[in-house]
Amino acid sequence: MSRREGPKKPRTSFNFFYTENRKQIKEENSDMNFGEVTTEISKRWKAIKEKEKKKYIKMAKDDKKRYQKEKTKWETEQSTSESESEITSRTRYNGKKVPRFSEPTRPRSAYHFFSMEVRQKLKKKFPSDSSSKITKKLVKKWNSLKESEKKKYSKKVAVDQKRWKKELKEYKKIRFGSASSESLSD
Numbered sequence: 676m677s678r679r680e681g682p683k684k685p686r687t688s689f690n691f692f693y694t695e696n697r698k699q700i701k702e703e704n705s706d707m708n709f710g711e712v713t714t715e716i717s718k719r720w721k722a723i724k725e726k727e728k729k730k731y732i733k734m735a736k737d738d739k740k741r742y743q744k745e746k747t748k749w750e751t752e753q754s755t756s757e758s759e760s761e762i763t764s765r766t767r768y769n770g771k772k773v774p775r776f777s778e779p780t781r782p783r784s785a786y787h788f789f790s791m792e793v794r795q796k797l798k799k800k801f802p803s804d805s806s807s808k809i810t811k812k813l814v815k816k817w818n819s820l821k822e823s824e825k826k827k828y829s830k831k832v833a834v835d836q837k838r839w840k841k842e843l844k845e846y847k848k849i850r851f852g853s854a855s856s857e858s859l860s861d
Contacts, residue, residue: 686735779839785832793816
């Protein structure tokens with residue numbers, strides 16, 4: 676059993692009934708496909724009395740107990756077998772866990788900064804307009820801006836680029852270790 680798999684999930688009472696009756700139904704009706712066999716078993720399950728179902732319910736309870744035991748055993752094995760390097764690769768310096776694949780957000784474009792600044796103003800000015808209409812107005816405004824006006828947003832891009840590179844370097848150091856972070860940097 677691998678680290679990710681864990682113990683096999685417990686089966687339901689219907690699962691036990693299904694397993695027990697599938698072969699018999701398939702032999703009686705060899706022309707039935709999988710869906711038809713399942714439908715027939717489902718009909719039979721609904722038709723049997725509670726007294727007959729108790730057998731399968733008990734089997735399901737026993738299987739659930741088995742699962743709980745195996746799960747507890749598996750969890751203790753995992754917690755003791757997890758190496759120190761695995762623990763440190765998933766924790767920040769302050770001890771918080773780093774979610775896997777939590778790479779920093781990429782740097783925003785000049786248009787994105789412009790959009791963040793102007794969108795709210797347009798929403799207030801045109802409250803009944805849909806998001807797509809506001810986006811179209813944003814695009815028109817952006818395209819009508821002079822290069823000198825766009826420079827303001829280009830400066831923000833440069834600052835955000837620095838932020839991203841710094842966060843990415845820190846992320847790689849935490850995620851892959853200090854030795855490999857130099858080989859991964861641009």
